[in-house]
Amino acid sequence: MSIYQIKKPSFRSAIVLMCLGGFTLSMFSSVNAADPKNWLGFRGDGTSASPSAPAEIKVGDDGNVAWKVAMPGKSVAGPIVVGDRVISTSSGGQEGEKLFVTAVSLKTGEKLWEQSFRATGRPFCHPTSANAAPSPVSDGERIFAFYSSNDLVCLSLEGDLLWYRGLGFDYPKAGNDIGMASSPVISEGTLIAQVEAQGDSFAIGIDAATGVNLWRMARPRQSNWSSPVEISRPDESTEVVMQSGTNIIAVDPRRGNIKWIIEEGADKIASGTPAGDYLLLPGSEMMALNIGESATTPEIMWRNSRLSPRNASAVLNDDRFYSLKGSVLVAATVEEGEQVWQKRLSGLGGTWATPVAAGGRIYIFDQSGVGLVVEDQGDSAETIMEVDLEEPVLASPAIADGKLIVRTNQSLFCFE
Amino acid sequence: MERTLKQKRCLLHPAAAIAIGCALGLTGLDAAENVEAAIESVRRVGTDGQGFDDALPAAQQLQQLPAEKITQVLDGAKEVNPIAENWIRGIVFGIAQKSGSPDLAVLKAYVNDQAKNAIGRGIAMELIQREDSQVAQGMLSDLLNDPSLAIREMAVEQAIGNAEALAEDQADAAIGIYRDALTAARHPKQLSRIVESLGKLGEAVTTADAFSLILDWKSIAPFDNEGGVGYAAVYAPEKQFASAGQIDLSQKHDGKAGEIAWQDVAGSNDEGLVNLADAYNKEKGAVAYLFAEFDSPEQQDAQARLGCINANKVWVNGEEVMATEVYHSGSMLDQYVAPFELKKGKNTILLKICQNEQEESWAQRWEFQFRITDPTGKGLESGN
Structure with a gap:
């Protein structure tokens, strides 16, 4: 691995940062990703868990759909919630080259604003996917929308353009034509994205306030759809963990230097899940790393091949996690990696969307739009509700303020 | 005081003036030259965050403009790169969100004025569609051959x-x-x-006719691509073409398993797909070269457009115009597009299409579709 570029912000950048009032916001803001009123990125704070969500999901006259809104295009990207705004990305046009970012009111579903752009990179993808595949992310002050074409938009919460990058334009051999899907994370004022494919394959750290590269590093030249994950050490320092089919590395978010590396391939679709002192990493085996003290390589605590998910990432619920293996849901303990129960989910088809969990319930959607609510009853599980949204769901839902927001192919649903 | 400040700002770089104005809390762009300077800052953005220092405050300022200034911002889209185009789009829609769209008559006049830049006219048409789809429909019925x-x-x-x-x-x-x-x-x-x-x-x-796909090729294969060595290897046809811009089709060469010769291969009549797996008995770990000639009635700007699920390279008149080392990761018509210049008379084209050794059922395709177009994407035919 080599760092291509480490760029210190210039004096001019500093003026711009101060001018925009973004410096203090990005570096020192205390936006709490775990605040149940927010869901700031793919899988919320990375765990896919929230304290509460509707006990049921029903459509129709006696249902609990608070609102349903048509979106301007297709999406397999999860929605996010920043305060009272739900943000969802879409792509449309002949090849998904039209990019949209839409904000709607969490309370009413009213469209607040919509921005549209044109892909500068390759928009092509498999028919079941969309250019709007990576989930957007927010630092609580800005919205960052990323697309399969490697276009990256930064907007204010009011929908004003702050900056625009075309990583597919900057690095034309990046990407693949089945579609990219890795969702970026924000850590220490840095947007970190994995752009990994057979062509130009790299990870990049971009200053959230100014949009310029802080660092860029070469990555294995192989397709990878997994997303980076932020972990915190006991001394409150942070690292961003990136997995690939070749290895697992952690980097300093601002500088991009490698803090540790495990020379072992991990899953190229399902992503890691932070779980308190542990990080769960899917692969041919599910692996639990004990994060431990700073400046140490996390210790591998256990491995279990029966606990690795197929496509969706693992979902945390206190001291246990759930792993979706096609239409089979498995619960296991975080500390020991021991299976607690296994449930075959009747009626569930192919799944891509990572489920979400709240209040001992797991919300699972398949790619035809069938959704199940599974209740964890301790030693076993029960399906307590089934719904059919009649539109494909490949995006991981969001939970905020006790509401469940589901992005289907063309619509946004809010259950309350 | 205001006059003094303005005088000071005039001595500075326009973007610096905007930044200082912004820092002092002057959110409005109160002079036409400041608007132009801000637009110019946005127009200068490039790859890798180039020009962002100046463009960030400029974009913020421009989004405070009233709706009637949108056409001025649209004028700034003239001949910009795709990154700057998106900055201008975002600014225009940012203004429209806050201040509403300009008068429809103004936007209509903007779209109907073909002297205006194509990008700006396209964005104006989108604004009309958002504001009043009926008006847009009426206009579009007369714009089927619009230059934008x-x-x-x-x-x-x-x-x-x-x-x-x-x-x-x-x-x-x-x-x-x-x-x-x-x-x-x-x-x-x-x-x-x-x-x-x-x-x-x-x-x-047929697709082949509608797209003007090139169907008739001379082909030579298989050269070795086991372990992926063939993509970078310069085999004899490639060496000959790079040095002379021409191929001696009578020459035989050492292939992967003995002597090989040029032969005819043709694309299918419907899709124009040239199936090398069929032509070469599903050979794996192999490179094929394809050669064709193309007559152009004049010197003109053109594009090479390739759809190919295999690693590939394309040369025209001895010059490499595209190269992609990606295998079995999606394919479609016009997947890869590269500009080049057709010379008047005979032009020569060489393709290198590499098959790897993946065994999955979805990794058996070894094929391509190729055409030459004008810069707008209109298919060109040899001799016409």
Whole structure:
């Protein structure tokens, strides 16, 4: 691995940062990703868990759909919630080259604003996917929308353009034509994205306030759809963990230097899940790393091949996690990696969307739009509700303020 | 005080003036020259965050402008790169969100003025569509051959919709609309949809014809690509073409398993797909070279457009114009596009199509579709 570029912000950048009032916001803001009123990125704070969500999901006259809104295009990207705004990305046009970012009111579903752009990179993808595949992310002050074409938009919460990058334009051999899907994370004022494919394959750290590269590093030249994950050490320092089919590395978010590396391939679709002192990493085996003290390589605590998910990432619920293996849901303990129960989910088809969990319930959607609510009853599980949204769901839902927001192919649903 | 500040700002770089003004809390762009300076800062953004220092405050300031200034911002889209185009789009829609769109009559006049830049006109047309889709529909019916590709695409889309509505009860009228749209369309997806629809109405139009795909090739294979060595290897045809811009088709070469010679291969009549797996007995770990000539009546700007699921390289007149080392990761018409210049008279084309050794059922394709177009995507035919 080599760092291509480490760029210190210039004096001019500093003026711009101060001018925009973004410096203090990005570096020192205390936006709490775990605040149940927010869901700031793919899988919320990375765990896919929230304290509460509707006990049921029903459509129709006696249902609990608070609102349903048509979106301007297709999406397999999860929605996010920043305060009272739900943000969802879409792509449309002949090849998904039209990019949209839409904000709607969490309370009413009213469209607040919509921005549209044109892909500068390759928009092509498999028919079941969309250019709007990576989930957007927010630092609580800005919205960052990323697309399969490697276009990256930064907007204010009011929908004003702050900056625009075309990583597919900057690095034309990046990407693949089945579609990219890795969702970026924000850590220490840095947007970190994995752009990994057979062509130009790299990870990049971009200053959230100014949009310029802080660092860029070469990555294995192989397709990878997994997303980076932020972990915190006991001394409150942070690292961003990136997995690939070749290895697992952690980097300093601002500088991009490698803090540790495990020379072992991990899953190229399902992503890691932070779980308190542990990080769960899917692969041919599910692996639990004990994060431990700073400046140490996390210790591998256990491995279990029966606990690795197929496509969706693992979902945390206190001291246990759930792993979706096609239409089979498995619960296991975080500390020991021991299976607690296994449930075959009747009626569930192919799944891509990572489920979400709240209040001992797991919300699972398949790619035809069938959704199940599974209740964890301790030693076993029960399906307590089934719904059919009649539109494909490949995006991981969001939970905020006790509401469940589901992005289907063309619509946004809010259950309350 | 205001005058003093303005004088000071005039001595500074325009973007610095905007930044200082912003830092001092002056959110409005109160002079026309400041608006122009801010637009110029945005126009200068490039790759890798180039020009962002100046463009960030400029974009913030521009989004505070009133709606009637939108056309001035649209003028700034003239000949910008795709990154700057998106900055201008975001700014225009940012203004429209806060201040509303300009008067429809103003936007209509902007779209109808073909002297305005194509990108700006396209964005103006989108604003009209958002504001009043009926007005947009009325305008688009006359814009099927508009020089702005964005507007043309909207007009073709509307024509396709009109034809679809007539197809069942008024087939002849539908065919007429589809035929006009076929001539106007530049986007490969739209062309494919029109070809398919005409086929359903009994009209004999093939993808190969509609796209002007090159069907007749000379081919030589297999050269070695086991372990992926062939992509970078410079085999004899490639060496010959790079040095002379020409191929001696009578020469035989050492291939992967003995002497090999040039032979004819042809694309399918319907899709124009050249199937190398069929031509070379599903060989794996192999490189094929394809050669064709193309006569151009004049020197002109052109594009090479390749659809290929295998690693590939393309040369024209001895010069490499594209190279992609990606295997089995999606394929479609016009997947890879590269500009080049056709010279008057005979031009020569060499393709290198590499198959790897993946064993999965979905990794057995070794094929391509290739065409030459003008810069708008209109297919060109040799000799015409």
